[in-house]
Amino acid sequence: MELSRKALSIKASTTLAITAKAAELKASGEDVxxxxxxxxxxxxxxxxxQAGIDAINEGFTRYTPASGTIELKKAVCKKLKEDNGLEYEISQIVISNGAKHSLMNAFMAILNDGDEVIIPAPYWLSYSAMVTIAGGVPVLVYTKKENNFMLTREELDRACTAKTKAIMLTTPSNPTGMIASAEDLKVVADFAVEKDLIVISDEIYEKLIYNKDKKHTSLASLGKEIYDRTIVINGVSKSYAMTGWRIGYAACPPAIAKCISSIQSHMTSNPNSIAQKATVAALLGPQDCVEEMRIEFEKRCDYIYEREEAIEGISALKPEGAFYLFIDVSALFGKKYMGVEINSAANFAEQLLDSKKVALVPCADFGMPDYIRISYACSIDNIKKGMDRIEEFVKQLN
Ligand SMILES: Cc1ncc(COP(=O)(O)O)c(C=O)c1O
Structure with missing residues (x-):
């Protein structure tokens, strides 16, 4: 029996696999x-x-329009106008089952077989898999630490071919935690306009910003020409702690929104009706909760960065947003832990999990095999315990 070659070429998410392994170890009694x-x-x-509970009690439990309720689309338009200075009609908004789904829909709506998508590396690992599933070809562009992992004009020029269809952009970034300034965005916008490309702008971490000198700028707000070729992706998972509710959205030119809606109408129909009601409450309700969580993440960010900086042999840029610390561990390659040589970030992560019971993500699948990613979306106590163990592990290398 032959299965789909395309499907077989897709590797399951490493992040989820490591999370599952850590959960397994925990379940067997290990202090992970x-x-x-x-x-x-x-x-x-x-x-x-409460809005979700009310939706159930009021019987808001049936199909909604496949692309989402008008009420939620209006709330999204209001959010985009107030937060990002972007004017959208409800016909330009599609509500989906999480930002991940919005992204997949977007790639399916714009790509023909063989179309290339420029993905700046390091990148969130699902982008390249999604492009492949949609029949496109991911073209990885390796950005540099000295440029804060931002794309440069030269890098774009080198990567662009006659088949280039789109550029992927993520700010704040997973995994680097960097935020694109208006100038960084202008490089991408000018290039996209000049070469007639679409930009998919993933802004899911927009509310989580810690660098006081940086603010989130939405690419589409840079002018009419770039607005007309940008698909803004956002959602409520990260900013409102709503990962399980599964609501994300795309805001884009009407023709693209129409394609996305058609695809979604056949694949999933509407996103969950109850979650849509809860998302209206999130977007239109009091926003203090978002700030309270941001402040807490900022404290963790400061603490974990200070701890990381004190460990000799590893290095990172201070995160400006999101909740990840992206660490270069390559200076440790060649050293041994209990006689076993460490020669990659994957190897580092594996030995750390086996010996010290700390789970983190090696970044080969994010396009940077010398790096590991730590998510500090956990309590300070947990961060302290984990960093103590990482420090001890690195000290024991020889
Ligand atoms: C950069 C980025 N985009 C999108 C998503 C997906 O978000 P959602 O939970 O809304 O599908 C994630 C989740 O990890 C992410 O890191």
Whole structure:
């Protein structure tokens, strides 16, 4: 029996695999610290949960329009206008089952077989798999630490071919934690306009910013020409601690929104009706909860960065947003732990999990095999325990 070659070429998400392994070890009684999963450890704020409960009690439990309710699309338009200075009609909004689904829909809506998508590396690992599933070809562009992992004009020029269809952009970034400035975005916008490309702008971490000198700028806000070729992707998973509710959205030119809606109408129909009601409450309700969580993440960010900096042999840029610390461990390659040589980040992560029971993500699948990613979306106590163990592990290398 031959299965789909395309499907067989897709590897399951490493992040989820490591998270599952850590959970397994925990279940067998091991004291595991998990820095693997990119998920806020907070509960969904009470007023949002209540909106979900009310939706059930009021019988809002049937199909909604496949691309989402008008009520939620209006709330999204209001959010985009107030937060990002972007004007959208509801016909330009599609609500989906999480930002991941919105992204997959977007790639399916724009790619023909063989179309290339420029993905700046390091990148969130699902982008390349999604492009492949949609029949496209991911073209990885290796950005540099000295450029804060931002794309440069030269890198774009080198990567662009006659088959290039789109550029992927993520700010704040998973895994680097860097935020694109308006100038960084202008490089991408000018290039996209000049070469007639679409940009998919993933802004899911927009509310989680810690660098006081940086603010989130939405690419589409840079001008009419780039607005007309940008698909803004966002959602409520990270900013409102709503990962399990599964609501994300795309805001884009009407023709693309129409394609996305058609695809979704056949694949999943509407996203969960109850979650849509809860998302209206999230977007239109009080926003103090978002700031409270941001402040907590900022404290963790400061603490974990200070701890990382004190460990000799590893290095990182201070995260500006999101909740990841992206660490270069290559200076340790060639050293041994209990006689076993460490020669890759994957190897580092494996030995750390086996010996010290700390789970983190090696970044080969993010396009940077010398790096590991720590998610600090967990309590300070957990971070302290995990960093103590990493420090001890690195000290024991010789
Ligand atoms: C950069 C990025 N985009 C999108 C997503 C997916 O978010 P959602 O939970 O809304 O599908 C994630 C989740 O880890 C992410 O890190």
């Amino acid at each position: 610290v998990s820095f693997a999963v990119g998920e806020p450890d907070f509960d969904t704020p009470q007023h949002i949960r």
